Amino acid sequence: MSISSFKLLIATILLSSLVVPLFAQQFTQTTEVRAEITSLSSPVQVRRGSIIRVTVSIKNTGTEARTFYVGASIIGEGETTWKDLPGWGTTTSISPGSTGSFTFGDYTIPADAYIGYHGIYVKLWTDSTKSTVVTDRWFEKVVQVVSVGAEIVDLTITVVQY
Helix, strand or coil, X not given: CCHHHHHHHHHHHHHHHHHHHHHHHHHCCCCCCCEEEEEEEXXXXXXXXXXXXXXXXXXXXXXXXXXXXXXXXXXXXXXXXXXXXXXXXXXXXXXXXXXEEEECCCEECCCCCXXXXXXXXXXXXXXXXXXXXXXXXXXXXXXXXXXXXXXXCCCCCCCXXX
């Protein structure tokens, strides 16, 4: 092998070692698991013993369609113990840039629940093992437990003259 052939071989090897990784980077897609908890809906004012149902809206801000594992807990301002909302689970598949929702099971406000405002904490994971947190959000003062509920349904006053 001549010296010029050897130089050409070395140059080819060096060039291919630079070009192949650059070429491969153009076609390698990195997937990012990202999401945003955009809103929460629940009854605003309830009494002890009432049953509530909470729904969260989730926007997939990542790069691929996917499902998310969702959980939530509720706590009153004067309480120290979190109570999990029932029905933690997995969303349907949400496309990138799209929004989906998840509804938890019925939750009964305990008979001894704190009278006042309650907050709800929502968390998303990549799966049910809860090993990788995607995002979380605290919703402050979203449910108010009141002690007495009363409303006038129908009131008719008839004046009779004697």
